[in-house]
Amino acid sequence: MPEQSEALLTDPRDAILDAAALCFMERGFNATSIDDIARRLSATKGMVYHYFDSKAQLFFEIHHRAMDALFEELEPVVGSDLPAPERFTEMARCYVRTLIRTQPYQRTVSEAVQMLLRSSTTEAQRAQxxxxxxxxxxxxxxxxxxxxxxxxxxxxxxxxxxxxIKPVFGAMNSVINWYQPRDSETPAQRQGVVDEVVLVALRGVMKNS
Structure with a gap:
């Protein structure tokens, strides 16, 4: 077995969640197994189960962390004294930037929405x-x-x-489906992606657009 990553040794819960989020993004929840997550970590299935009781528990915790990341960025801007258009725009920038930064986690949130729409869950899972x-x-x-x-x-x-507000969110959320990070991408280039998505998403609600 390949050597385990440093992240798994220093912060195993976060490492397992990161691996699970990537697996869910690539394969979907139903097609992902605990074995898949363990292989990505170069770990054993037993190690995953030591920290998480089930694949569903991983899925729901990833969902919470994805939303935590968004609220952490949005709430300071919501509470600012910026005029409404500037505040709305800065909120949108924070939102899209966070979607990109936490893309695998946000794709799990997106799948959760689809699971609800398809009713492809158990009663307990659906309630959660x-x-x-x-x-x-x-x-x-x-x-x-x-x-x-x-x-x-x-x-x-x-x-x-x-x-x-629905098409505004539709345009912003689309970034998690088509954005592909590149090793050579600079922070300025990534910010350019954020700004372009926000410009298009907010065009219908901004008076000066």
């Missing part, structure tokens, strides 16, 4: 997925509150804000 989806709704609500503030003071536009 529905609770997790409340966090997604709360994230969307942060953006909606700022959009409604901007509409109220005349600096943003949307005839039906609760509907308009």
């Amino acid at each position: 997925l529905e609770r997790l989806q409340e966090r997604r709704k709360r994230c969307e609500g942060l953006f909606l509150t700022v959009l409604e503030e901007g509409i109220a003071n005349g600096t943003m536009r949307a005839a039906r804000p609760k509907m308009s």
Whole structure:
């Protein structure tokens, strides 16, 4: 067996979650086994089970961590005193930048949404997925509150804000499906991707676009 990674030795829970997120992104939840995750880590299946009781537990913890990463970046901006359009734009930049940085984790969140839509879960899993989806709704609500503030003071536009926010999120979330990191990519180039996605996503709600 190849030598185990330093990450597995120093922070095994995080290393296992990272490996599981990559496996779920590449193969999907149903097609991924604990053996697949262990092989990616050059570890034993027993080591994975030492920290996590099941594949489902891994899946749900990855979902929580993905949402934690988004809230950690968004909440300071939401609480700032920036005018609504600037605040909304900066929130969008933080959101897309975090999607890119945590792409395997965010793809797991995306799969959870599809699992709910397909009803391809057990009753217990579905109940937990529905609770997790409340966090997604709360994230969307942060953006909606700022959009409604901007509409109220005349600096943003949307005839039906609760509907308009959906394509905004659709455009931003799309980055997790098509973005491909490159070894040669510079921080400036990555920021360029973020800015372009945000420009397109927010065009319909910004008055000066």
